[in-house]
Amino acid sequence: MRAAVVARDRAELVDTLDALGSGRAHHAVVTEDRDRVGRGPVWVFSGYGSQWAGMGRRLLAEEPAFAAAVEKTDAQLAAECGFSLYDHLASGGDLERLEVAQPVLFGVQVALAELWRAHGVEPAAVIGHSMGEVAAAVCSGALDLSDGARVVAVRARLLGRLRGGAMAVVDLDESEVDALPRDFPGVHVAVHSSPGRQVVTGEEEAVARLVRRLRDEGRAVRAMKVVGAGHSPQVDPLLDELAEQLADVRGRRSRVPVYSTVLDAPRGESVFDAAHWVANLRRPVRLDRAVASAAADGHSAFVEISPHPVLLGALTGSAPGALALGTLHRDADDSAAFLGRLGALYTAGLRLPLPPGRVIDLPAPRWRHVRHWWTDGRTAAPAAPKQEPAADDDSVTARLRHHIATVTGHAPARLTAATRLADLGLDSLMAVRVRTALEREFGTELPLHDLMGAACLGDLADRLRQALPKGEFAPLRPLNTTGSGTPLFLVHAAGGTSDVYRTLAERLGDDRPVYGLDRIEEARTVTEKSRRYAQVITAARPNGPLLLGGWSFGGFVAQETARQLTAAGREVGLVVLIDSVRPLPRPDxxxxxxxxxxxxxxxxxxxxxxxxxxxxxxxxxxxxxxxxxxxxxxxxxxxxxxxxxxxxxxxxxxxxxxxHRPRHYDGRVVLYRATEPAPHTVRDPAYERDDAALGWDEVCPRLTVVPVAGHHLSLLDPPHVDELAARLRREFAAQVR
Structure with missing residues (x-):
């Protein structure tokens, strides 16, 4: 038998463990004696209606993975919807307006998916119910987050225009559904939830007549609070505009199997382009078929990804005997509710990452450590040599700082080489997550005792360096290794690491591999740096076209690296200069x-x-x-x-x-020039040029200059990085993929 308990403090823990030991029922104790998860959970993203004011607020404060996902989605939704997802959740903002509620619900679903993943839970397949299919497509890898934000924003804006329709949840079997057009003209089925339950939609009076009839017959029925009749002829006038505004949305093959609620065949391949989202809005939702198909394929556990479960009955109705769980619950403690569902999955047979350590009998002896060595006081013990903290700006420490900040929720700027790991609240689960990220980042094994035994961040960085092959660190930093597009290599700015490009790499989407090129201390000229980087790039990607770029000083090195690679016969599709300024000659x-x-x-x-x-x-x-x-x-x-x-x-x-004196380069170059003056702490007149090309037109005849909002120091931070990423995506689309 497996068991899981959830407790916020010692008193609750004692109470729950006592209940477990005595066999007493307790709401925070979950037990199970058989495997019900089987092939892994199917994630079901429900549609409109599960939202509630205050949802996710506690998770923002207590779960760093949830907060990080909200911040990432915030940047995408803000550009499309004009409001902050993070602020809306933190303040418990109003959700009455559909054009606000649906994007917020989408953001919460994406963040909840990331929260499950942060705790070691991955979906075996996904199902999307109505608007929930947008989040399902994003979380399956079939749609970029930016495109998902656009789909849900446009969809919500258009639906917000509807007035006068009605929807209701009714108990009707399929045979009765066929009679609806005859007995209740103007009523349509919006959702086939399960064999005995449907959601109907249509004209207010027609839906009201059906509701009255069913109530008179003593059957279960519930009117829904909506502003229009979704999945009905009422949305027909919106479809052309929806298709037009989403014309450039392109999906791709998902990383996780998708059971479609739109296609006639649930196992069919969804394209997730504009035509798909038109069908998603207009056609009835075939949830019953999707769930039944998943169950027929051997899936026996379903997790609803929503702030409140609204589909559990429909799930068990279409897959009798299956395990169906929610994620959160309306007006409940977010963190406790989520951990309770995590515990339920664990007890039902799901394997979770094991914490470090070993099983021992408790209580262990408590030793008193007292020094008994004799000394006459004339010779003091030699002082331990003082250790200089590792420099924070080296690449290993910077990457380590990034991953620890991501897991613990601390601001990266507050973490230094001297920061004590014990002061960060780094528990065993966090340590496992940090180790997993570091081993994936550096391609080496890091024993957990090394991580937990490090006194400070600098000490851990030193141990990590020793674990690297030959004690060396390659300057290549993977920022995004997924996708089959032409890889982009970005050179570090002056004195920094390529970690500054992480946000940009995320905004470029999962189909674009992005690598950073970190500082090589011993290379003392741009030409030498470029020669070394050309070798690194060739070793990483020996064949195929390349894209190069860099911000500020990084642009100088990128241009020279491209020139050297081109001379060696490699195809460089584009060089991206991000506000790189060629200094004016000044003797002083x-x-x-x-x-x-x-x-x-x-x-x-x-x-x-x-x-x-x-x-x-x-x-x-x-x-x-x-x-x-x-x-x-x-x-x-x-x-x-x-x-x-x-x-x-x-x-x-x-x-x-x-x-450095840049040499002539015939390849395509685009210069993204900041439109605002930068608040530099030390101003240098040599860099304050007023020519549009910032001097690059003298050596790059195929130069394109593109003004972008922001100043020199803000281009890689939200919100300006979103414009930069959008322009780059369009530019890259014209390159060889």
Whole structure:
């Protein structure tokens, strides 16, 4: 027998365990003695009607995976709907308007799916019920999140125009359904829920007459609160506009099997293009066929992905004996409800990731650790050598910081090499999730005891470096490894890592492999960096076309890398320059930058930085020069090691870029130029150009300049990154896939 309990504190845990031990019934205790999950759960995304004000609010605060998914979806929905999904859920906003409620419900469904996945639960197949099919398509991998947001937003806006229709849930079998057009003209079946239950739709008076008849006969019936008659002739005037607005939506083969509620054959292949979404809105929902087909294929467990279960009866009606579970429950504690359903799946036979450690008998002895070594006090024990924290800006630490932040919910900016893992609330389940992400990211095994035994983030980064082959770290960073499109390689900006492109990679969709190229310290010219990156790219993708790009300094390296690859016979479809500025020649640039940096230090730290400007200008080695400056800064103010390292790396990269003279390149280049002035902390007149091409037209004859909203420092952050990603998707669509 398996058992699961859910408790928020020690008192609840004692009570639930006592109930379990004594065999007493308890709402937070779930037990099962047989496998009911079988091949794995089928996720069923229900349609409109399961929403409630306040749904998901507690999950936002307590489940980082849910909050991260909401933030990711927020950026997509905001552009389509004009409101913030995150703010709406956090405030428990009103859901009366259909054009608000449906997009919010879609966002919650996508986030709940990510929450299940974060706890180790994957779907064996998916089913989408009416509008729920949009979230089902996204979560199965058949539709990009951006396209899903557009489909649900356009669909909701159009349906919001309907007035005067009605819908009701009624107990009717299929034989009675056939008689509806004769006995109740104007009434249609919107949803075939199960063999004995349907949702009817149509004209208000006609639906009302059917409802009265069934009530008089003592049969179950429930009128639905709607503003129109969905899945009926009433939506016909909307269909052409729906098709027009979704004309460029393209689905793809799903990663997870989909049982369709739109097609006549549930096992048929859904295209998820505009024609599909027209049929989804107009045709009756054949939930009964989809569920029965899944059951016939051996699926015995169904999980409704919604904030409140509305389909459980329909699921068991079409698949008798199957296990049917919800995810959340109206007006209940979100976190407790979800964990209860997770426990129910576990007890029913679903395998979940095991926590670390070993089984022992409790209680174990409590040892008192007292030092008994004798000393005469004349010789003190040697002090342990002080360990300098690992630099935060190296690629391993940056990636580690990203994954720990994703799992724990802490802001990445607050995590440094010196951050104690014990202070982050990193429990065993979180540790398993972090380890899984790190092993997938770095392609190496990381023993769990190494992760749990690390004192701080820097210590863990050191252990991870030692686990890498030959102790080396390749500069290639996978940002998205799915899809069959032409791969995009993005070069790091000055002094940073390619982690800054993660949001952009997500917005580009799952069909585009994206890789970052991280900083190579020992390469001291753009030409040498490009040569090394060309080797890395060739090793990763030895054949086929490529796309290259970079933000700021990264654009310099991307252009030269493309030139070298093209000269070697590789096909480079496009070079993307993200606000990369070729500096104007200025003989006093070095002194200007140093004096500007001193002014910045005075503004931020309130100290006067005394620098020997003449001596610094005369120093020939850039590394020696920046070393003198940073030693002076460290002596004058308390500056974190990570900040000093970032200043050093940024300075060296900028000097490398300024020394580089880009050579002629005949390939296609697009420059996305920021339209707003940047709030730079240290201004350099050499970079304040007013020519549209920022100097690139001199060496790139096939250059296209595209203005984009935002300033230099904001282009890779929402909301500006959404415009950039949308333009890139359209640009890439014209390239060889």
């Amino acid at each position: 640039r070095l002194r200007t930058r140093l004096t500007g940096f001193a002014a910045h230090v005075a503004d931020v730290y309130g100290v006067r930085l005394e620098l020997p400007y003449d001596e610094l200008v005369a120093v020939e080695d850039d590394g020696e020069r920046i070393g003198i400056v940073l030693r002076a800064l460290r002596a004058a103010a308390e500056v974190p090691v990570a900040a000093l390292e970032h200043q050093r790396a940024s300075y060296l990269d900028l000097r490398i870029g300024e020394a």
